Amino acid sequence: MIVEQRTYTTHPGKWRDYLALYQAEGLAIQQAILGRMVGYYTTESGPLNQIIHLWAYTDLNERAERRARLAVDPQWQAYVARMLPLLQSQESKFLTPAPFFQPLWHEAGQGL
Numbered sequence: 001m002i003v004e005q006r007t008y009t010t011h012p013g014k015w016r017d018y019l020a021l022y023q024a025e026g027l028a029i030q031q032a033i034l035g036r037m038v039g040y041y042t043t044e045s046g047p048l049n050q051i052i053h054l055w056a057y058t059d060l061n062e063r064a065e066r067r068a069r070l071a072v073d074p075q076w077q078a079y080v081a082r083m084l085p086l087l088q089s090q091e092s093k094f095l096t097p098a099p100f101f102q103p104l105w106h107e108a109g110q111g112l
Helices: 015-034 060-072 074-086
Strands: 002-010 036-042 050-057 087-095
Touching: 002 015, 002 060, 015 036, 015 050, 015 060, 015 074, 050 060, 060 074, 074 087
Parallel strands: none
Antiparallel strands: 002 050, 002 087, 036 050
16 A cells, blocks of 8 residues: 655645635545545645645555546546646655554555
8 A cells, every 4th residue: 555645835825725626626536536535634834835635545556547547537637727826836755654554444444
């Protein structure tokens, strides 16, 4: 299992606009195609104007397949055209769990 941590830094003061647009247009598309959202957060300390979202995948191959499907979705492309002007930068990290960690979705019987 891997978790992708995506950090978007918006232009100062634009994080609320980003979240409103994402909730209205991007969220349903990503949930349908990417699947397992682990979390979606905003920063309150440290670097501000950041949105951090986490997505779980079985491996990099699954991630590549799902991200490729997302990239060609016409509704996603329209959303991205409206969303990108709000962003200053983007960062992506791949996280692997420590051997002793069992994600909550395993406890809930959702599997990965």
